[in-house]
Amino acid sequence: MSIREDKVAKEIKCYFTTYDELLKKTFNALEILVASEVLPKHTVMICEGEFVEAYLINEELKHVIEAILANNRFPYSAGIYVGRLRKSKPYIIPSVDFLTLIYELKREYFKAVKIRDEGLKPFLYGKDVLKASVTECFPPLNNGDVIGVIGNDGYVYGVALSKVSDCNEVLKLNPNDVVATNVFDVGWFLRGETRVKEKKFKV
Amino acid sequence: MFRTIDISEVEDIKSWIRERLRKSEEVKVLASKYGYREYMIARYYEMLGSWDEVKELLNAFERRLKHSIRCNTLKVKDCRHLVERLEKLGFKLKEVDFWNLAYEVVDEVRSPTLGSTHEFLLGMYYLYRGKASLIPPLILNPQQNDKVADLAAAPGGKTTHLAQLMNNKGVILATEVGRERMRALRNNIERMGVRNTVLMRVDGRAVKYFLKGYFNKVLLDAPCTGEGLIMIDPERKIKTSFEDLMKWHESQVDFLNSAIETLNVGGYILYTTCSIAPEENELVIAKILAKRDDVQVSTLTNTPIELSQGFTEYFGLNLPKDVSRCGRIYPHIHEMEGFFLCLLEKIK
């Protein structure tokens, strides 16, 4: 029986690089700066295919990946998934897992809004965050920045694009005004929106 | 009485078994009553040795299994917190008797479903259709500095469990060949906060080309007919012909043979299937033992439940006696989905 080989495989390129390189590509994204501080020994891996994705890799994983790359193959994903890189703003769309890591390790650097349960449900159906559901704002927010969306229970439920330039601005909005637009949330896979969302935030 | 013969002396196992499949009245009656292919019933009699026990098995396959969940300690510090949250939603949970971080869901609510709660989306638990799937990672018992390969990994129930047992340390290579199944695997890995894993969309049999002898623990949860999952998917009563079953057998032998190449000397491979078919289980192990002299069947340690023994005789075929060290899970005995586990050690 012949071994099935992945045809798509050849179109993807993965390589190791440094935090400095990743910072350059993301125009000094705060989350990456934090990661370089809290996980200095990790190597950055970038995989370029339909999307450009970044990962943080420790020494043990690096060894396995090197063996894979040396055989002209590539990993599908590995280690800590940092997120997707883009050529225009936002330069990086961090993964929920990566944001959770930053939230756990360096809360003071975590840009986010906290939302009440009534707002969480629609958010998990892909809807935007409205002023009425925001209970707390973690600065600094800038218009167009990627921010975390936290539930009242303190868990990170997704990633959104800020529509406000600072937390005080939220106070001035009407209840139905959008504070942040949904980019990615933990309900995404369940809703089967894989392709749609992937296209929307294509590089 | 049939004559018995050493399996290594039989060239065409398929014909050997086919010729011996009983076509009695009982076989016909039970096959029609429960809706199975006749050859399956004939095999159940050969496996269990009495019609009463065959009926017990068939009746067990008619009973629905309760869902189980595994509390994900990579995300949840105190599992009581998860239990409280789910009970608030109306679920009733009971600790699984063999592992205190898993719960059987004894009562469910209509909405939200267990696969759509916020707790699920946050990766606080993994949802199982039956609890037997919890057992292989507990038996493989990976440690924090282990190098583990999970060669047929999607959707990732066992990969994420292994990562939890390793506390996100060490390394797991998880391979999967199906495109959509790989997406599900990746989603589960990220949802559950697993960070010690390399995912690869590749035929698991190819790993020997680039990481030969690298791993000290390998899980091969082999693709199979799913003949242990009839209570979950009754289609399987008629889905697989005897011819197809034997094709599965061939590809499982091939997969296991390649998988062993990825092990270092002294390393262990756990071969599992969610099937009760000896053709996919003991006969696969017997073929491997006949092919190679660098592996031996290990006694299953860390077994959280008492398993039934692997067969050493099937339709007059004598299998190596060490195959009895493999373990079986039966729906009518263990009240779980049917499962097979066999641990092999690479000795040279």
Ligand SMILES: C[S@@+](CC[C@H](N)C(=O)[O-])C[C@H]1O[C@@H](n2cnc3c(N)ncnc32)[C@H](O)[C@@H]1O
């Ligand atoms: C029994 S399922 C694995 C279940 C998984 N271990 C879990 O616990 O969630 C077998 C998987 O192997 C995959 N598969 C089949 N042939 C394969 C191959 N040659 N290499 C890698 N994966 C394969 C199937 O697509 C399927 O997802």
